[in-house]
Amino acid sequence: MITLYGASLSPYVRKTLVALAIKNLPFEQIQQMPFAKDAEYQKISPLGKIPALKDGDFTISDSAVICQYLDDSYPELALYPSDPQDKARARWYEELGDSQIGEYASGIFFQRFMRPFAFKQDPDEELVEKLINKKLPPILDYLETEVPAQGFMFGEQLMIADIALCSSFFNAGYAGYEVDSTLWPGVSAFIARVKSHPAVAPLLAAEAKTLGL
Protein backbone atom coordinates (compact mmCIF):
# COMPACT_ATOMS: atom_id res chain seq x y z
CA MET A 1 0.00 0.00 0.00
CA ILE A 2 1.25 3.49 -0.93
CA THR A 3 0.96 6.45 1.45
CA LEU A 4 1.67 9.97 0.21
CA TYR A 5 2.58 12.60 2.83
CA GLY A 6 2.02 16.22 1.97
CA ALA A 7 -0.46 19.08 1.79
CA SER A 8 -2.28 19.08 -1.56
CA LEU A 9 -1.67 22.78 -2.19
CA SER A 10 2.11 22.28 -2.48
CA PRO A 11 3.09 22.36 -6.17
CA TYR A 12 5.39 19.37 -5.55
CA VAL A 13 2.74 17.32 -3.73
CA ARG A 14 0.33 18.12 -6.57
CA LYS A 15 2.91 16.87 -9.08
CA THR A 16 3.14 13.57 -7.20
CA LEU A 17 -0.65 13.30 -6.98
CA VAL A 18 -0.80 13.70 -10.77
CA ALA A 19 1.85 10.96 -11.14
CA LEU A 20 -0.26 8.60 -9.02
CA ALA A 21 -3.35 9.54 -11.06
CA ILE A 22 -1.58 8.91 -14.40
CA LYS A 23 -0.55 5.47 -13.13
CA ASN A 24 -3.94 4.67 -11.60
CA LEU A 25 -2.21 3.60 -8.40
CA PRO A 26 -4.29 3.28 -5.23
CA PHE A 27 -2.89 5.26 -2.28
CA GLU A 28 -3.85 7.11 0.85
CA GLN A 29 -2.78 10.69 1.52
CA ILE A 30 -1.79 12.28 4.81
CA GLN A 31 -2.06 16.07 4.70
CA GLN A 32 1.41 16.62 6.18
CA MET A 33 2.69 20.19 6.48
CA PRO A 34 6.35 20.82 5.56
CA PHE A 35 9.23 21.27 8.05
CA ALA A 36 7.20 19.84 10.92
CA LYS A 37 9.40 19.23 13.98
CA ASP A 38 8.03 15.74 14.17
CA ALA A 39 10.53 12.95 14.87
CA GLU A 40 8.19 10.35 13.33
CA TYR A 41 7.89 12.31 10.10
CA GLN A 42 11.66 12.88 9.96
CA LYS A 43 12.12 9.11 9.76
CA ILE A 44 10.15 9.29 6.50
CA SER A 45 11.48 12.62 5.23
CA PRO A 46 14.88 13.41 6.85
CA LEU A 47 14.68 17.14 6.06
CA GLY A 48 10.97 17.39 6.93
CA LYS A 49 10.12 18.29 3.33
CA ILE A 50 6.99 17.34 1.42
CA PRO A 51 6.07 15.23 -0.43
CA ALA A 52 7.30 11.95 1.00
CA LEU A 53 6.14 8.49 0.00
CA LYS A 54 5.82 5.21 1.85
CA ASP A 55 5.52 2.08 -0.26
CA GLY A 56 5.33 -0.95 2.01
CA ASP A 57 8.38 -0.58 4.28
CA PHE A 58 10.22 1.70 1.89
CA THR A 59 10.18 5.47 2.42
CA ILE A 60 11.54 8.22 0.17
CA SER A 61 11.18 11.98 -0.21
CA ASP A 62 11.65 14.66 -2.89
CA SER A 63 9.02 14.86 -5.63
CA ALA A 64 11.39 14.16 -8.54
CA VAL A 65 12.88 11.16 -6.73
CA ILE A 66 9.37 9.88 -5.90
CA CYS A 67 8.13 10.22 -9.49
CA GLN A 68 11.19 8.39 -10.84
CA TYR A 69 10.72 5.71 -8.20
CA LEU A 70 7.08 5.23 -9.19
CA ASP A 71 8.08 4.93 -12.84
CA ASP A 72 10.84 2.41 -12.06
CA SER A 73 8.66 0.32 -9.74
CA TYR A 74 5.36 0.53 -11.64
CA PRO A 75 6.43 0.90 -15.29
CA GLU A 76 2.95 0.74 -16.85
CA LEU A 77 1.58 4.14 -17.99
CA ALA A 78 4.94 5.88 -18.21
CA LEU A 79 5.74 9.17 -16.48
CA TYR A 80 8.97 9.70 -18.47
CA PRO A 81 9.74 8.97 -22.14
CA SER A 82 11.89 5.87 -22.75
CA ASP A 83 14.39 7.26 -25.29
CA PRO A 84 17.50 8.42 -23.34
CA GLN A 85 17.63 11.85 -24.99
CA ASP A 86 13.90 12.49 -24.54
CA LYS A 87 14.18 11.22 -20.96
CA ALA A 88 17.02 13.68 -20.30
CA ARG A 89 14.94 16.54 -21.78
CA ALA A 90 11.99 15.47 -19.60
CA ARG A 91 14.17 15.54 -16.48
CA TRP A 92 15.53 18.94 -17.49
CA TYR A 93 11.99 20.37 -17.83
CA GLU A 94 11.08 18.80 -14.49
CA GLU A 95 14.14 20.37 -12.86
CA LEU A 96 13.25 23.76 -14.41
CA GLY A 97 9.70 23.44 -13.05
CA ASP A 98 10.87 22.32 -9.60
CA SER A 99 13.64 24.90 -9.21
CA GLN A 100 13.37 28.26 -11.04
CA ILE A 101 9.65 28.17 -11.88
CA GLY A 102 8.97 26.83 -8.39
CA GLU A 103 10.93 29.65 -6.81
CA TYR A 104 9.42 32.43 -8.94
CA ALA A 105 5.79 31.36 -9.53
CA SER A 106 5.32 29.76 -6.12
CA GLY A 107 7.04 32.84 -4.73
CA ILE A 108 4.16 34.97 -6.03
CA PHE A 109 1.73 32.53 -4.38
CA PHE A 110 3.63 32.62 -1.10
CA GLN A 111 3.71 36.42 -0.98
CA ARG A 112 0.22 37.24 -2.18
CA PHE A 113 -1.68 34.23 -0.86
CA MET A 114 0.08 32.45 2.01
CA ARG A 115 1.40 35.56 3.77
CA PRO A 116 -1.92 37.42 4.02
CA PHE A 117 -4.21 34.41 4.50
CA ALA A 118 -2.07 31.96 6.51
CA PHE A 119 0.39 34.23 8.33
CA LYS A 120 -1.54 37.54 8.55
CA GLN A 121 1.43 39.39 7.03
CA ASP A 122 1.63 41.87 4.18
CA PRO A 123 3.13 40.57 0.94
CA ASP A 124 6.52 41.87 -0.14
CA GLU A 125 5.18 43.60 -3.27
CA GLU A 126 8.64 44.73 -4.35
CA LEU A 127 9.68 41.07 -4.52
CA VAL A 128 6.46 40.11 -6.35
CA GLU A 129 7.05 42.81 -8.97
CA LYS A 130 10.59 41.51 -9.47
CA LEU A 131 9.36 37.93 -9.84
CA ILE A 132 6.69 38.93 -12.36
CA ASN A 133 8.64 41.49 -14.39
CA LYS A 134 12.26 40.37 -14.14
CA LYS A 135 12.57 36.73 -13.12
CA LEU A 136 9.74 34.98 -14.97
CA PRO A 137 9.93 36.67 -18.42
CA PRO A 138 13.23 35.06 -19.57
CA ILE A 139 11.94 31.64 -18.45
CA LEU A 140 8.66 32.24 -20.31
CA ASP A 141 10.54 33.41 -23.43
CA TYR A 142 12.49 30.16 -23.35
CA LEU A 143 9.40 28.01 -22.69
CA GLU A 144 7.56 29.70 -25.56
CA THR A 145 10.18 28.15 -27.90
CA GLU A 146 9.79 24.72 -26.29
CA VAL A 147 6.05 24.06 -25.84
CA PRO A 148 4.23 22.22 -28.62
CA ALA A 149 1.32 23.79 -30.55
CA GLN A 150 -0.91 20.98 -29.33
CA GLY A 151 -0.74 18.05 -26.94
CA PHE A 152 2.04 17.82 -24.38
CA MET A 153 5.85 18.03 -24.27
CA PHE A 154 6.30 14.43 -25.44
CA GLY A 155 3.17 13.87 -27.51
CA GLU A 156 -0.42 13.05 -26.68
CA GLN A 157 0.20 11.64 -23.18
CA LEU A 158 0.52 13.91 -20.17
CA MET A 159 3.79 13.14 -18.39
CA ILE A 160 5.84 14.48 -15.47
CA ALA A 161 7.52 17.22 -17.53
CA ASP A 162 4.10 18.76 -18.27
CA ILE A 163 2.81 18.88 -14.72
CA ALA A 164 6.23 19.93 -13.33
CA LEU A 165 6.32 22.93 -15.70
CA CYS A 166 2.74 23.98 -14.81
CA SER A 167 2.22 23.11 -11.15
CA SER A 168 3.71 26.30 -9.68
CA PHE A 169 1.78 28.43 -12.21
CA PHE A 170 -1.43 26.94 -10.76
CA ASN A 171 -0.31 28.23 -7.35
CA ALA A 172 0.48 31.65 -8.81
CA GLY A 173 -3.07 31.59 -10.23
CA TYR A 174 -4.46 31.49 -6.68
CA ALA A 175 -2.56 34.75 -6.13
CA GLY A 176 -4.08 36.37 -9.23
CA TYR A 177 -1.14 35.84 -11.58
CA GLU A 178 -1.72 34.37 -15.04
CA VAL A 179 0.85 34.01 -17.83
CA ASP A 180 0.11 36.83 -20.31
CA SER A 181 -1.45 35.15 -23.36
CA THR A 182 -0.59 38.09 -25.64
CA LEU A 183 3.14 37.83 -24.81
CA TRP A 184 3.39 34.04 -24.40
CA PRO A 185 0.42 32.53 -26.27
CA GLY A 186 2.00 29.07 -26.57
CA VAL A 187 2.81 28.76 -22.86
CA SER A 188 -0.58 30.13 -21.86
CA ALA A 189 -2.41 27.58 -24.05
CA PHE A 190 -0.13 24.77 -22.83
CA ILE A 191 -0.90 25.56 -19.18
CA ALA A 192 -4.63 25.57 -20.03
CA ARG A 193 -4.34 22.14 -21.70
CA VAL A 194 -2.53 20.67 -18.68
CA LYS A 195 -5.10 22.26 -16.34
CA SER A 196 -8.01 20.56 -18.10
CA HIS A 197 -6.39 17.12 -18.39
CA PRO A 198 -8.41 14.38 -16.63
CA ALA A 199 -5.45 13.54 -14.31
CA VAL A 200 -5.20 17.20 -13.23
CA ALA A 201 -8.64 18.85 -13.35
CA PRO A 202 -10.20 16.83 -10.47
CA LEU A 203 -7.25 17.72 -8.19
CA LEU A 204 -7.64 21.43 -8.96
CA ALA A 205 -11.40 21.17 -8.39
CA ALA A 206 -10.77 19.60 -4.97
CA GLU A 207 -8.28 22.37 -4.12
CA ALA A 208 -10.78 25.05 -5.14
CA LYS A 209 -13.38 23.44 -2.89
CA THR A 210 -10.93 23.37 0.06
CA LEU A 211 -10.06 27.01 -0.55
CA GLY A 212 -13.74 27.98 -0.83
CA LEU A 213 -13.21 29.35 -4.37
Place this chain on the structure above:
Amino acid sequence: MITLYGASLSPYVRKTLVALAIKNLPFEQIQQMPFAKDAEYQKISPLGKIPALKDGDFTISDSAVICQYLDDSYPELALYPSDPQDKARARWYEELGDSQIGEYASGIFFQRFMRPFAFKQDPDEELVEKLINKKLPPILDYLETEVPAQGFMFGEQLMIADIALCSSFFNAGYAGYEVDSTLWPGVSAFIARVKSHPAVAPLLAAEAKTLGL
Protein backbone atom coordinates in the same frame (compact mmCIF):
# COMPACT_ATOMS: atom_id res chain seq x y z
CA MET B 1 32.15 12.94 -29.29
CA ILE B 2 31.23 14.31 -25.86
CA THR B 3 31.99 17.90 -24.84
CA LEU B 4 31.59 18.98 -21.22
CA TYR B 5 31.13 22.70 -20.54
CA GLY B 6 32.03 24.03 -17.13
CA ALA B 7 34.79 25.24 -14.85
CA SER B 8 36.40 22.31 -13.01
CA LEU B 9 36.17 23.97 -9.60
CA SER B 10 32.34 23.86 -9.63
CA PRO B 11 31.17 21.01 -7.37
CA TYR B 12 28.62 20.05 -10.03
CA VAL B 13 31.11 20.08 -12.89
CA ARG B 14 33.44 17.97 -10.74
CA LYS B 15 30.59 15.50 -10.16
CA THR B 16 30.11 15.16 -13.91
CA LEU B 17 33.87 14.77 -14.48
CA VAL B 18 33.83 11.90 -11.97
CA ALA B 19 30.88 10.33 -13.83
CA LEU B 20 32.84 10.47 -17.11
CA ALA B 21 35.90 9.02 -15.33
CA ILE B 22 33.89 6.14 -13.81
CA LYS B 23 32.56 5.32 -17.27
CA ASN B 24 35.93 5.73 -19.00
CA LEU B 25 34.26 7.90 -21.64
CA PRO B 26 36.47 10.07 -23.86
CA PHE B 27 35.46 13.76 -23.87
CA GLU B 28 36.80 17.26 -24.24
CA GLN B 29 36.17 19.97 -21.65
CA ILE B 30 35.54 23.66 -22.20
CA GLN B 31 36.22 25.72 -19.07
CA GLN B 32 32.92 27.60 -19.29
CA MET B 33 32.05 30.03 -16.48
CA PRO B 34 28.42 30.03 -15.24
CA PHE B 35 25.77 32.63 -16.15
CA ALA B 36 27.79 33.93 -19.10
CA LYS B 37 25.70 36.29 -21.24
CA ASP B 38 26.71 34.31 -24.25
CA ALA B 39 23.98 33.56 -26.80
CA GLU B 40 25.90 30.57 -28.14
CA TYR B 41 26.23 29.02 -24.68
CA GLN B 42 22.55 29.65 -23.93
CA LYS B 43 21.67 27.39 -26.86
CA ILE B 44 23.46 24.62 -24.94
CA SER B 45 22.43 25.64 -21.42
CA PRO B 46 19.25 27.78 -21.52
CA LEU B 47 19.81 29.27 -18.03
CA GLY B 48 23.56 29.69 -18.56
CA LYS B 49 24.29 27.19 -15.79
CA ILE B 50 27.20 24.75 -15.62
CA PRO B 51 27.76 21.94 -16.31
CA ALA B 52 26.25 21.36 -19.74
CA LEU B 53 26.98 18.45 -22.04
CA LYS B 54 27.04 18.04 -25.79
CA ASP B 55 26.89 14.50 -27.15
CA GLY B 56 26.86 14.61 -30.94
CA ASP B 57 24.01 17.00 -31.78
CA PHE B 58 22.29 16.56 -28.43
CA THR B 59 22.78 19.13 -25.67
CA ILE B 60 21.61 19.02 -22.06
CA SER B 61 22.36 20.83 -18.81
CA ASP B 62 22.04 20.22 -15.04
CA SER B 63 24.51 17.83 -13.43
CA ALA B 64 21.91 15.32 -12.20
CA VAL B 65 20.21 15.24 -15.60
CA ILE B 66 23.59 14.80 -17.31
CA CYS B 67 24.66 11.93 -15.03
CA GLN B 68 21.35 10.12 -15.57
CA TYR B 69 21.67 10.69 -19.30
CA LEU B 70 25.18 9.21 -19.33
CA ASP B 71 23.95 6.18 -17.39
CA ASP B 72 20.98 5.68 -19.74
CA SER B 73 23.04 6.13 -22.91
CA TYR B 74 26.23 4.35 -21.83
CA PRO B 75 25.00 1.71 -19.35
CA GLU B 76 28.34 -0.02 -18.77
CA LEU B 77 30.02 0.83 -15.42
CA ALA B 78 26.85 2.02 -13.69
CA LEU B 79 26.53 5.39 -11.97
CA TYR B 80 23.27 4.42 -10.22
CA PRO B 81 22.20 1.10 -8.65
CA SER B 82 19.71 -0.93 -10.69
CA ASP B 83 17.23 -1.93 -7.96
CA PRO B 84 14.39 0.67 -7.96
CA GLN B 85 14.54 1.31 -4.19
CA ASP B 86 18.34 1.62 -4.15
CA LYS B 87 18.12 3.83 -7.23
CA ALA B 88 15.63 6.09 -5.46
CA ARG B 89 17.90 6.27 -2.40
CA ALA B 90 20.83 7.13 -4.69
CA ARG B 91 18.85 9.94 -6.31
CA TRP B 92 17.83 11.22 -2.88
CA TYR B 93 21.47 11.36 -1.73
CA GLU B 94 22.39 13.08 -4.99
CA GLU B 95 19.62 15.65 -4.48
CA LEU B 96 20.79 16.23 -0.89
CA GLY B 97 24.35 16.76 -2.14
CA ASP B 98 23.26 19.05 -4.97
CA SER B 99 20.82 21.15 -2.94
CA GLN B 100 21.35 21.55 0.83
CA ILE B 101 24.98 20.40 1.03
CA GLY B 102 25.69 22.40 -2.12
CA GLU B 103 24.15 25.51 -0.62
CA TYR B 104 25.83 25.21 2.77
CA ALA B 105 29.28 23.72 2.05
CA SER B 106 29.77 25.52 -1.27
CA GLY B 107 28.46 28.61 0.54
CA ILE B 108 31.49 28.45 2.86
CA PHE B 109 33.72 28.13 -0.21
CA PHE B 110 32.02 31.06 -1.94
CA GLN B 111 32.35 33.35 1.07
CA ARG B 112 35.84 32.46 2.24
CA PHE B 113 37.48 31.62 -1.08
CA MET B 114 35.69 33.11 -4.09
CA ARG B 115 34.82 36.47 -2.51
CA PRO B 116 38.32 37.40 -1.33
CA PHE B 117 40.30 35.80 -4.18
CA ALA B 118 38.03 36.26 -7.21
CA PHE B 119 35.92 39.30 -6.29
CA LYS B 120 38.19 41.18 -3.84
CA GLN B 121 35.35 41.33 -1.31
CA ASP B 122 35.26 40.45 2.38
CA PRO B 123 33.48 37.23 3.29
CA ASP B 124 30.20 37.44 5.18
CA GLU B 125 31.54 35.76 8.33
CA GLU B 126 28.16 35.89 10.05
CA LEU B 127 26.72 33.76 7.24
CA VAL B 128 29.72 31.39 7.34
CA GLU B 129 29.28 30.87 11.10
CA LYS B 130 25.61 30.10 10.52
CA LEU B 131 26.42 27.61 7.77
CA ILE B 132 29.05 25.84 9.90
CA ASN B 133 27.27 25.86 13.27
CA LYS B 134 23.56 25.82 12.40
CA LYS B 135 22.93 24.61 8.86
CA LEU B 136 25.44 21.79 8.36
CA PRO B 137 25.25 19.96 11.74
CA PRO B 138 21.73 18.47 11.29
CA ILE B 139 22.71 17.28 7.79
CA LEU B 140 25.93 15.77 9.17
CA ASP B 141 24.01 14.10 12.03
CA TYR B 142 21.73 12.52 9.45
CA LEU B 143 24.60 11.49 7.16
CA GLU B 144 26.45 9.92 10.09
CA THR B 145 23.55 7.42 10.31
CA GLU B 146 23.66 6.73 6.58
CA VAL B 147 27.30 6.32 5.56
CA PRO B 148 28.76 2.80 5.58
CA ALA B 149 31.72 1.82 7.81
CA GLN B 150 33.69 0.95 4.69
CA GLY B 151 33.34 1.25 0.93
CA PHE B 152 30.69 3.49 -0.59
CA MET B 153 26.95 4.12 -0.27
CA PHE B 154 26.03 1.17 -2.48
CA GLY B 155 28.96 -1.18 -1.93
CA GLU B 156 32.48 -1.36 -3.26
CA GLN B 157 31.91 0.73 -6.40
CA LEU B 158 32.02 4.51 -6.28
CA MET B 159 28.78 5.88 -7.75
CA ILE B 160 27.06 9.24 -8.23
CA ALA B 161 25.58 9.32 -4.72
CA ASP B 162 29.09 9.22 -3.24
CA ILE B 163 30.59 12.04 -5.27
CA ALA B 164 27.40 14.15 -5.02
CA LEU B 165 27.50 13.95 -1.21
CA CYS B 166 31.21 14.88 -1.07
CA SER B 167 31.85 17.30 -3.92
CA SER B 168 30.81 20.49 -2.09
CA PHE B 169 32.79 19.44 0.98
CA PHE B 170 35.90 19.41 -1.23
CA ASN B 171 35.12 23.04 -2.11
CA ALA B 172 34.64 23.89 1.56
CA GLY B 173 38.06 22.32 2.14
CA TYR B 174 39.63 25.00 -0.08
CA ALA B 175 38.14 27.51 2.35
CA GLY B 176 39.65 25.76 5.37
CA TYR B 177 36.54 23.88 6.49
CA GLU B 178 36.75 20.14 7.27
CA VAL B 179 34.00 17.95 8.73
CA ASP B 180 34.90 17.47 12.42
CA SER B 181 36.08 13.85 12.74
CA THR B 182 35.42 13.77 16.49
CA LEU B 183 31.74 14.70 16.00
CA TRP B 184 31.11 12.89 12.70
CA PRO B 185 33.79 10.19 12.38
CA GLY B 186 31.83 8.14 9.84
CA VAL B 187 31.20 11.07 7.49
CA SER B 188 34.78 12.30 7.82
CA ALA B 189 36.19 8.87 6.92
CA PHE B 190 33.69 8.50 4.06
CA ILE B 191 34.75 11.83 2.54
CA ALA B 192 38.41 10.73 2.83
CA ARG B 193 37.66 7.46 1.02
CA VAL B 194 35.87 9.28 -1.81
CA LYS B 195 38.72 11.80 -2.02
CA SER B 196 41.33 9.09 -2.56
CA HIS B 197 39.32 7.05 -5.09
CA PRO B 198 41.13 6.70 -8.45
CA ALA B 199 38.23 8.44 -10.30
CA VAL B 200 38.45 11.44 -7.93
CA ALA B 201 42.04 11.90 -6.72
CA PRO B 202 43.52 12.91 -10.13
CA LEU B 203 40.83 15.59 -10.54
CA LEU B 204 41.57 17.05 -7.11
CA ALA B 205 45.31 16.95 -7.87
CA ALA B 206 44.69 18.90 -11.10
CA GLU B 207 42.58 21.46 -9.19
CA ALA B 208 45.29 21.88 -6.57
CA LYS B 209 47.82 22.51 -9.33
CA THR B 210 45.54 25.14 -10.96
CA LEU B 211 45.04 26.83 -7.59
CA GLY B 212 48.78 26.76 -6.85
CA LEU B 213 48.22 24.71 -3.67
